[in-house]
Amino acid sequence: MTTLKYSRQRESIKHFLMTTKEHPTADEVYMHVKKDFPNISLGTVYRNLNLLTDIGEAVKISTPDGGDRFDGRTEPHNHFLCTRCGRLLDLELDMKSIEEVNRLAAENFDGLIESSSTLFYGECSDCIKKS
Amino acid sequence: MTTLKYSRQRESIKHFLMTTKEHPTADEVYMHVKKDFPNISLGTVYRNLNLLTDIGEAVKISTPDGGDRFDGRTEPHNHFLCTRCGRLLDLELDMKSIEEVNRLAAENFDGLIESSSTLFYGECSDCIKKS
DNA sequence: TTAATAATGATAACGATTACTGTAATTAGA
């Protein structure tokens, strides 16, 4: 086991993830952090995003379109992907509902369900307005 | 709009997807179909997997670990990813539960929810036995 | 049977991510 050592770059990445409402891709994080660290490397961004994910200070979200997104909110919550514009949004679902889903799923399942993540699809309000 | 033309390769891919219980990656489909078509190209596999997905005869599943998986079952259902062995399994959840989740989610959401896909995490029965 | 065109196999190109390497920053201990 290797000890964690402070770094400004990691702190900046973490801070950005925790304050943004978006769910940026690694490249978007890179672009942002570049403002403070003009010659930060994309590899550093990936390394730290994975590190933060591993120690539970960030969450990785997989979508069927393109690269993974990262989220600084680590409490269980779900996401909505707009099938028109591709935006990924937070979607609140109270803990009870999440637990209820896990319980329902466990009824017909032979293993141990620890958590779940739901991705909802549809049209976001912005796209509905435009149509 | 381009007309669809029959091909043995596509038929074989489709047949495999519909009969297997697994959720193969593109490469696993490739390996399997190779038995009948020894010089099929991986590009052909991808092309047809995407085509089948587009016309609704297959489903693409994104997981946080590595490549996408494909599923010949097109009725709405959910999946379970074992955090130990990485296996992706079907998980039955009756339509009512799925609709209920979508309804609950819609309550606090401003757009239109059309569908959802839940990925459950935990340990599969095989891994539990081994521990 | 033929002409039109969609699908193929082979391979190159691509984008996202990871691995490598020598240098710089952080940290624990004297």
Added chain:
DNA sequence: TCTAATTACAGTAATCGTTATCATTATTAA
């Protein structure tokens, strides 16, 4: 505070999954 040990860095090459290109083959409608 200085030093030594070690982690993190920037830069870059390599890898992996996937898509695009293209000349050839298979399917299909007339």
